[in-house]
Amino acid sequence: MARILETRRLTPVTKYFRLDAPLIAASAKPGQFVMLRVREGGERIPITIADYDRAAGTLTIVVQEVGATTQRVCALEAGDEILDVVGPLGSPIEIPPGGHVCGVGGGFGSAALLCLMHQFTERGDRTTAILGARSKDLLILVDELRPHCNNVEVCTDDGSAGFKGFVTQRLAQLVAGEGPGRPDHVVAIGPMAMMRAVAETTREAKVKTLVSMDPLMVDGTGMCGGCRVTVGGKAQFACVDGPCFDAHQVDFDVAMRRNKQYVKEEKQALERLACRAAREAH
Amino acid sequence: MPLKRAEKTPMPVRDPRERALDFGEVNRGYSAAHAVFEAERCLRCQEPICVDGCPVQIPIPDFIHAVATGDLPAAAKILRSANPLPAICGRVCPQESQCEAECSMTQHFDPVGIGHLERYVADWERTQPPALQSTPSRKEKIAVIGAGPSGLVCAGELARLGYPVTIYEALHAPGGVLRYGIPEFRLPKTVLNWEIGVLKAMGVTVVCNVVIGKTLTLDALFEKHGYSAVFIGTGAGLPQFLGIPGESLNGVMSANEFLTRINLMRGYEFPEADTPVRVGKRVAVIGAGNTAMDAVRTSLRMGAEEALVVYRRSEKEMSARVEEYHHALEEGVKFHWLTNPLEILGNAEGWATSLKCQQMKLGPKDASGRARPIPIEGSEFEIAVDNVVLAIGTTPNPLLTRTTSGLLTNPKGCLVADEHTGLTSKSLVFAGGDAVTGAATVILAAGAGKRAARAMHEALAARVH
Ligand SMILES: Cc1cc2nc3c(=O)[nH]c(=O)nc-3n(C[C@H](O)[C@H](O)[C@H](O)COP(=O)(O)OP(=O)(O)OC[C@H]3O[C@@H](n4cnc5c(N)ncnc54)[C@H](O)[C@@H]3O)c2cc1C
């Protein structure tokens, strides 16, 4: 059980939560995740750790409403409890120090850059965050990230803020040596399509790139193998061996296809939840 | 000596056609009359070798005699003195290769239904008021990692010895395989919940959602949290895959995933419960152990029209309990013996559609002492499937060992521990169950938990204060 200390709507579909979770905060590292369950009979879902405060014993997560369970999470407010929170799970992101690290965040993925960029900046790496969204009002945590990065670059599809275009277009410019310059390491966190595009952007230039995979998970502890992703032709368990893998080795076709295994059931669950909400509103 | 009846009193079971449609328990249990009738078949041998066949040496003739004389409180007490999980073991132990294999009756007749009687006594016990609450009398705190049978039994035994015990469990509910693996139709959760209730009443604390090695390190349990000794009962939960082409197709999963979605996450209640599980018309389960039987019979209950077991060896080498095999046959499961899966083929959308197999024949014995299956050239054929469920074994989960220094494992990833005490390569750290033996049985895990508890008690008592 974890008590929610603070919540904030970041966009109509994303919400920021600060949780009282001292054990997890004490051992969390950038790149790891937690599994949540919000009700009896509820499913277990993986959520990336956005930030943590060891001294205060708090954990920050950002949840995007994509299905019934994330909608249930986002209906919770400060003072409410999350039934089950377990973590930190997965392997932390490890990058050799001393280089230029570029974090690319799409949608809720920007949140995970908070503790990640902080760690690299703190130890003296040069850091750039590229954050993207469709338009200005969908960008999240830009101001929160500034103190943790040497450069924060903003991209919007419609040009309502920062660079007009996709994060990958801006990243390509950096890889070509423009702006803050060619990164030594890229870490991309966000929707699968974006991560795949980032992988393609850095592949030829051979910039080392990590992507944070988010396959369907059941337990998150290595017990079911449902989270397996194909990396370099081999099956790997994202919850134990990942969730971050070498972007140039990941088979995104398989990953995207596997993530669609339960679309029908997910839709059914969403419709049920909507019906219930409508009934309760009467 | 009175004449003994040749046949074991049959276990009353639900009709296969009816039971294969729901998750209600298949075996109904003996009535009082059945139990006395069956108990009277026991010869009360001078030297009861059945006891040697029992991994925890239950004084079998004694408890059976108590049943025969109608003294159920005594029977329950005798059982519990040796086996802390009788209601569970009575249901899931492979009696045919343990106590009942040794029963003197088997020279001419069926063995005494020891397992059925064990279950009967334990089920009676659950209708009685629970044992008295107790409070810890010793100051050394002990941590148990993993709430499977080994951890539960170890914790119970330590609590009985007066230690304050905390069990840390990675999942959101305790029980280990008893919760996420063995289905409701074989082991109702009410039985497991009752056992856990007993532990809690004895003062054992169960903390779920803590992964030792991730949330807390093993060393931190000693250094930061003040535990004096630790028992590791983390099981062998890491599923193996075959490594054949097509394993990443949609509709292909490990038996652990399939069973966890259904048992732990209550997938059979979807959409009431939130975790779905997609079961098509034709399900092929690969392997022939208890896990395979559970998976294949579960697939029938989830609506599969055709449920198959595909196994590269023959019926003789199958490791499942005979009762489960018979129940599976009764329920209409089909068995493809001597059939080795080579590849899973899929459609354009990436869903599994068929399993390409090869016919095998038996050759000379291999390292496991079983006949080695040898491929028959040119015998390839395809079986149409919607799901392939892999039940080909599990190995210990490396989460804890990867993050703990000084904890030795063997090449198979199993913890190295003393056979008698469970002591690992780290001082005051003990281990038992599947984490040490690799995937084995509930009773072996329970026995190891109990022995380790005693050894921990001795080790703590022997420490210079
Ligand atoms: C489907 C299935 C059917 C079976 N049927 C039978 C049967 O009929 N008869 C029989 O005798 N045996 C059967 N078995 C085998 C039997 O269930 C196991 O041998 C037994 O459960 C092992 O007990 P254990 O305590 O060692 O581990 P487990 O039951 O595996 O429990 C280990 C527990 O530790 C937890 N854990 C793991 N790592 C950590 C960590 N780092 N921190 C905290 N917690 C952790 C796990 O979540 C789990 O709850 C079956 C197994 C399966 C999978």
Ligand code: FES
């Ligand atoms: S989620 Fe089950 S093994 Fe990774």
